[in-house]
Amino acid sequence: MKDYLFLILLLLISCKKNEARKEIIQKDETLDLKYEVLNQLITDQIREDSINDILHDNIYNIAVKRIFFEELNENEEPPPPVLALNFSYDSIFAMKDSSYYKNQDRNLINFHLQKSRIKNKLDFVTTDEILNLSIKYERNFWKQFRKKYGDKCIQTFSVPFFNKNKTVCIVQNSMSCGRLYGGGSTSIYKKVNGKWVVLRTFDQWVS
Secondary structure, eight states: OHHHHHHHHHHHHHHHHHHHHHHHSOOOTTHHHHHHHHHHHHHHHHHHHHHTTOOOOEEEEEEOOEEEETTTTTTSOOOOGGGEEEEOOOSSSOGGGHHHHHHHHHHHTTOOOOGGGOSSOOOBOOHHHHHHHHHHHGGGHHHHHHHHHOSOEEEEEEOOEEOTTSSEEEEEEEEEEETTEEEEEEEEEEEETTEEEEEEEEEEEEO
16 A cells, blocks of 8 residues: 555656646747748758759758857856857847847757758758767768768758847858868848848858
């Protein structure tokens, strides 16, 4: 009888913990917008490559990049650069909305790509798969990558991060076909007449 009561008590505690977790994890109110932006950027990139006769066979990586606002986390260590984008507050991403951005950043951890929501039929590779190969094989990364995925280039888009009004977002875009063949940038997009257009581009790099 005591064992039976103990089991019921454990189940009740477990249910309460699960309810608490549900309260902590907030619904991602920008999820539909994330896929709207990603679908447009992917389609635009494919169209531009076709117009310019660029015949890369791409495998796509939708990367979670944590957003680190220096003023907000001045007493914390920033995440590794490969996993984060560093920004300062400005007129678009205002400091008064810092709690909103902090919550949105937390929600990024829970983002998992739903391939069915990407309109184009594409091949995908995860950030973890890329990092694991890079750590394991280092200089032989591309040799091992091509053994596993074929003769493909990695086209990466970061998960869009929005201002509070959801009219502007930040996305990092990069392409790599080898150790000395790649490039990328970070761009701020604004929604104008139903389309996301580049407002500003920075942190450009080429290898």
